Amino acid sequence: xxxxxxxxxxxxxxxxxxxxxxxxxxxxxxxxxxxxxxxxxxxxxxxxxxxxxxxxxxxxxxxxxxxxxxxxxxxxxxxxxxxxxxxxxxxxxxxxxxxxxxxxxxxxxxxxxxxxxxxxxxxxxxx
Amino acid sequence: xxxxxxxxxxxxxxxxxxxxxxxxxxxxxxxxxxxxxxxxxxxxxxxxxxxxxxxxxxxxxxxxxxxxxxxxxxxxxxxxxxxxxxxxxxxxxxxxxxxxxxxxxxxxxxxxxxxxxxxxxxxxxxxxxxxxxxxxxxxxxxxxxxxxxxxxxxxxxxxxxxxxxxxxxxxxxxxxxxxxxxxxxxxxxxxxxxxxxxxxxxxxxxxxxxxxxxxxx
Numbered sequence: 463x464x465x466x467x468x469x470x471x472x473x474x475x476x477x478x479x480x481x482x483x484x485x486x487x488x489x490x491x492x493x494x495x496x497x498x499x500x501x502x503x504x505x506x507x508x509x510x511x512x513x514x515x516x517x518x519x520x521x522x523x524x525x526x527x528x529x530x531x532x533x534x535x536x537x538x539x540x541x542x543x544x545x546x547x548x549x550x551x552x553x554x555x556x557x558x559x560x561x562x563x564x565x566x567x568x569x570x571x572x573x574x575x576x577x578x579x580x581x582x583x584x585x586x587x588x589x
Numbered sequence: 590x591x592x593x594x595x596x597x598x599x600x601x602x603x604x605x606x607x608x609x610x611x612x613x614x615x616x617x618x619x620x621x622x623x624x625x626x627x628x629x630x631x632x633x634x635x636x637x638x639x640x641x642x643x644x645x646x647x648x649x650x651x652x653x654x655x656x657x658x659x660x661x662x663x664x665x666x667x668x669x670x671x672x673x674x675x676x677x678x679x680x681x682x683x684x685x686x687x688x689x690x691x692x693x694x695x696x697x698x699x700x701x702x703x704x705x706x707x708x709x710x711x712x713x714x715x716x717x718x719x720x721x722x723x724x725x726x727x728x729x730x731x732x733x734x735x736x737x738x739x740x741x742x743x744x745x746x747x748x749x750x751x752x753x754x755x756x757x758x759x760x761x762x763x764x765x766x767x768x769x770x771x772x773x774x775x776x777x778x779x780x781x782x783x784x785x786x787x788x789x790x791x792x793x794x795x796x797x798x799x800x801x802x803x804x805x806x
Contacts, residue, residue: 506615528804532802532803536803563804
């Protein structure tokens, strides 16, 4: 009876030991291969150049990824590269026209762009 | 039983570490350039304003000059002071020689001036009011009064050296008050605050934070 219980315990801990490294290696492998997630992590730390690099890679490997295009657009917006940002938002919206997050990003971006253009026109008129 | 719990926790940890939300929110600072960059000057001289319609209850010119002198001192980089001048007429804003003569030897100095009028009116309207507490659904008609104050400010930023108008902008703000005892002087500060925010946005530029979504896939 005692031997049986010990055997069960041993099997359980052995399984647990095998299972844990599997979990961590799976997650880290997944993270490393996922350029989008990598870019997000970089962006959250303020490393926008690194994020752009990662999301460009993601676009290269999958040009139909609306997430990669959207994220690139956000990064270009931060970098004040309005033309590229607009292009990327438009591509992202073409790929996922019903995505509410992309829509919200694009609407806010366009409002700012229009306000900026209005300011520039006012300035020109003043001159 | 204990072992089952341990396995359950392991599974939960597995899913918590590998599963994730579909989006992340990040802050984006959106800056808007100044339409007329006031900080390029060393000094701002706030002069008197041309009063188109005076307020009955307070000295409108004095309040406008004091208010904007104080606000500019607090918010702008250049040195700010005020100077008394007298206006022959409203057309004077186009007369370069007049403005040049105020501070003939000045450099990098801008004159801040303009026209102002202040209107007060009482508007009446018939409104429906509840009759009594025990007659919650019955309504009565009554006349209610609101006091409305309107300020029209037309600002001019004039180069003291050349007398040229560098930037001009007009504002019209109206505010209504339920309180019949509301004074014009008190309302002036509410209206001036609104104008100030808009004016300073144009001469200083603004920065505000917006949210953007980063999508995981």
